[in-house]
Amino acid sequence: MLYILSRHLLRLSTMSVRAPRSLNPLLVWGFLLWALSYMGVRIALEAAVGGLGPVRMLLALAPLPFFLMWLVGLIREARGMDELQRRIQFEALGLAFPLTLVLVMTLGLIEDARPLDRANWSFRHVWQLLVLFYVIGLFVARRRYRYEA
């Protein structure tokens, strides 16, 4: 789902009428392999496969190489964007990053004030809000440069 979201987000931010170019294979395969390995490792760890100690840690780090593949693909896509598309991305991230920062820091204070339910408020759940804030930022930035006659 994140792959589909990132693909649509890239298309939304470019809004080009040129023939859609194929996405960088690193971007596509990196994301797919990272997502699959992440889910697989998570299932394995929650099923207590591999016992304790270094094996579990190695499993936890196993998806990282695929994430790096995806990251390289993202960087190459960004380099292929024109200057306005990069500005839109910059403005979107310029909104998402501070919002996420404030959210995480506020949650930290709330946790000091009162213990939060880890099942709902772990980093695993909070990071998804970064995606939401990025989408909001992208929407706001795109509206500034929307097509006008």
Next chain:
Amino acid sequence: MKTRLRDLRGERGWSQADLAERLGVSRQTVNSIETERYEPSLSLAFKIAAVFGQPIEGIFTPETRQA
């Protein structure tokens, strides 16, 4: 910044997509420059000037502030 980009493009019968193709940018970028919501970088301004065979000052003029 004011621009004559739309007029110059129209004189040549180019669509925004045509101009975007020649400049190596997206149509959204051309549209945003023409509607004066986006100021191009210096390198893009030079490309635009080269495509139309005019100096940059002939295409882009700064907005003058009224006293």
